Amino acid sequence: MTAVTDHTDHADQPGDDDARKKDPGGEIVRKERSGREAGHKEKGDSGRGAREATEAGSGGGTGSGSGSADSVGSADAVGSADAPGGWDDGLIARRVSATAEGQARPVQETVMDNRPPAVAPLAYDGPLRSRLDALRELVGLSRTRLDSRTLAEAGQVLDEAAARxxxxxxxxxxxxxGATGSGKSQLFNALAGVAISETGVRRPTTAAPIACSWSDGAAGLIDRLGIPGRLRRRPLQSAEAEAQLRGLVLVDLPDHDSAAVQHREHVDRILALVDAVIWVVDPEKYAxxxxxxxxxxxMAGHAEVTFVVLNQVDRLPRDAADQVLDDLRRLLDEDGIALGEYGEPGATVLAxxxxxxxxxxxxxxVLGHFVAERGAAARRISADVDAAAVRLWPVYANRRQAGLSEEARDEFADRLADAVGATAAGEAAERAWRRNANRACGTPWLRLWRWYQDRREPATGRLSVRAYDDEEATARQRVEQAVRTVAEQASDGLPAPWAQAVREAAVRGSQGLxxxxxxxxxxAGTPVGRPPRPGWWPAAVLAQAAMTVLQVVGGLWLLAQIIGLMxxxxxxxVLLMVIGIVGGPGVEWACRLAANGxxxxxxxxxxxxLREAxxxxxxxxxxxxxxxxxxxxxxxxxxxxxxSGVTGGTGVTGVTGVTGVTGVGASAG
Structure with missing residues (x-):
């Protein structure tokens, strides 16, 4: 807001002294009061208040009344308009005026500019943007596996980061x-240079948060804190203070240990939104x-945006103040708060x-350097992301190797093969092949005897009656046991939600298995057609036939000699018969040896x-x-x-065997 003034010395106009004599302290005082009330209207009404004060002063018809009213009304208007860029950010301009009530500083015309000042939004650096994107992706991938309460804090961090x-x-x-009686409101007033926040012996003194801004453009930030316009203030303006603390928005909070629940709720809500916090402690309650x-x-992870101030050291001797300050540092170290000493990042501790x-x-x-860096907001968001990662650690991080190894896969396949009887099927196929070989290469007399035995003995005399129901129940139990085992092996080492998801997936897959x-x-277990015959089978059959022919020829020859025909x-x-009798079993024995392979x-x-199937x-x-x-x-x-900002997976073990065939290792340790 800019102000264009036309200075006129109304105090030197004729008739002023006469007017004061006619109405000493009456009409003029009333007009001065109305000018002050009009000049203190909130949120950009300072120019209008000045005009109203001028009109109120001139309405009396006396030159002295006009001069006095303009003096009060214009002082507030000019004070509000002199700030660079205007004060159009919702703040109440309450400042101490050095102008005496009787001194005239009239304003002839005030031009209002209600356009909000241009403010550059906050920009996050590359690593922080990458972490926020990863957190957003993490929440999206986890919604179907984790409950909403587990992801609530991460979602809130994302929302607050986007809003900031x-x-x-x-x-x-x-x-x-700070706590009750720690003097935080007194410190707030000391930094502002003017009594803004109420102080006193009544407890609690601060009932609602009060905001004080050293420059324009902070209306959105204060609106985000939920602080109404009537609780927004301006500090005492001075060139040195504006240069040192420009960009600072200071918020005085109620007591965190207040007996009023609403006060504690204000503290908890605003502490989650501010960029930094100054904790004020006193020698009595610092522990x-x-x-x-x-x-x-x-909030130990927020050490870089934390100040801890030991107030009221004037109540202690110098040695005692140093001892209390050292003990305070010890307590902060036990809390896990890194102290920013020797140039290291951490909390700032002052007395x-x-x-x-x-x-x-x-x-x-210290505050001036801190604000001038313009990095507190990003550091606060980064610390919030760190805190969310720490709380999410139990549901994402695994301390040992997890997943399916090749041994576990082979064991699962073996269990299923046993359940379907793959070994027994292979043995049965081997016996069938041997039986066919014996039938093809055995002696005719042995085959005839076996045929006779098959005709005489019933089938139930040789074959055992199988309890199919029992075998089926046993096979089902084996399959279920195999599924449970592989699910436990796959989920071992995983965080509880993901282990449960793995087990549920295995159970769903086992239905109908x-x-x-x-x-x-x-x-797959039933052979298609007859078993294949090797190339030596025809030669073995011919040899066996030759042995049979020799036996027959020798027997007929011997018979012919007996009856006298020869x-x-x-x-x-006899030699032919012996060769045939001995050669037939020999050929059969040789065929058995050849049939083993x-x-x-x-x-x-x-x-x-069957195993592959x-x-x-x-x-x-x-x-x-x-x-x-x-x-x-x-x-x-x-x-x-x-x-988490971890590179290369330090501290977290990987997942192995996550593919369906070969098993891909993903070791991050």
Whole structure:
């Protein structure tokens, strides 16, 4: 707001002295009061108040009345308009005026400019933006796995970060907090240079937060704190104070230990929104358990935006004040608050007296450097993200290797293969191949005897009656046990919510697994057609036939000699019969030896087919859903590492075997 003034010395106009004589202290005093009331209207009405004061002064018809009214009304109007850029930010301009009541500073015309000053929004640096983006992605990926209360704080941090980013980046909001009687309102007034916040022996004295801004453009920040216009103030204006603390928005909070619940709610709400906080303690309550346990210890990660001020040191001797200050530092160190000593980042600890002004200059200087850096808001948001990451640690971080190893996958496949009887099927296939080989390469007399035995003995005499119901129940139990085992192995080491999600995925996949395995066992375990025959089978059959022919020829020859059809010669027919009788079993024995390898290979192939079928079914129904949950956890864990600011996964163990076939290691440790 700019003001264009036309100075006229109304005090030198004729008739002023006569007017004062006619109405000593009456009409003029009333007009002065009306001018002051009009000049103190809130939020940009200072120019209008000046005009009303001028009109009220001239309405009396006396030159002296006009001069006196203009003197009071215009002083407030000019004081409000002299600030750079205008005071159009919702603040009440209450300042101490050095102009005497009788001195005339008339304003002929005031021009109002109601446009709000241009304020640059807050800008976060690259690492902080990356962490906020990762936190937003983390919350989105976790909504279906975690309850809303677990993610509430992270969501609030994102909301507050977005809200703060839209507001002024040239201002730093600092709250003054403390216990009853610590002198925080006195310190607030000492920094402002004027009695703004009420002080006194009545407790609690501060009933509502009061804001004081050293420059324009902070209306949005104060609106965010919920402080109404009637509780917004201006400090005592001086070139030195404006240059030193320009950009500071100071908020005086009620007592954090107030008996009024509403006061404590004000403190908790505003402490979550300000950029920094000045904790004011006194020699009597600096070790108060409520302060340390409820506020300082939980906000230990906000040390870089924390000031701890030991007030009322004027009540202590010098040595005692140093001892109390050292003990305060010890307590802060026990709370986990890093102290900004020797140039290291951390909390600032000072000792002062707001009553005598001792140490106020040092606090002003420290606050001036702190505000001039324009980094408190980003540091506060970064500390909030750190706090949210610490609270989310139990639901995202795993301390040991988690996931499915190759051994666990093989064990699961073996359990399913046992459930469907893959080994037994392979052995049965091997026996079938051997049986076919014996039938093809055995002696005719042995095959005839076996045929006779098959005809005489009933089928139930050789085959055991299988209890199919018992076998089916046993197989189902084996499948369920295999699923439970692989689910426990996959979820071991994971945080509780993600371990539960892995187990639920395994249970869902196991539904209908037994029936699917039965179909696969029938389809993959039954050989298609007759078993294959090796190339030496025809030669073995011919050899066995030759041995049989020799036996028959020798027997007929011997018979012909016995009945006299041929001359006696026992040597040749007996030799032929012996060769046939001994050669037939020999050929059969040799065929059995030769059939061992092909029979084993045939049985192993049948077992392999059934194992692969069972393994594929288990992978599709159980392992793949489990791997999907592990992949989701891997994603959120990587986002959590970004939120925590951890590079390379330090301190967090990885997830292995999250794919369906080979198992991809994701070790972050």
């Amino acid at each position: 980013r839209r507001l002024s980046g040239q201002h730093t909001v600092v709250a003054i907090a 108060d358990a409520v302060l340390h346990e409820r506020y300082l210890r939980p 002062l007296s707001a009553l005598t002004g001792d140490g106020i200059g040092e606090l002003r200087e 037994c029936e699917a395995l039965d179909e696969l066992a029938v389809r 001359s006696p010669n026992l040597g040749v027919p 092909p029979a084993r290979r045939y049985g192993a192939e049948a077992e392999r087919r 069972a393994s594929g079914c288990g992978r599709a129904r159980v392992l793949d859903p489990v791997a999907g949950e592990l992949l989701r956890y891997r994603e959120v864990r990587e986002q959590f590492l970004r939120v």
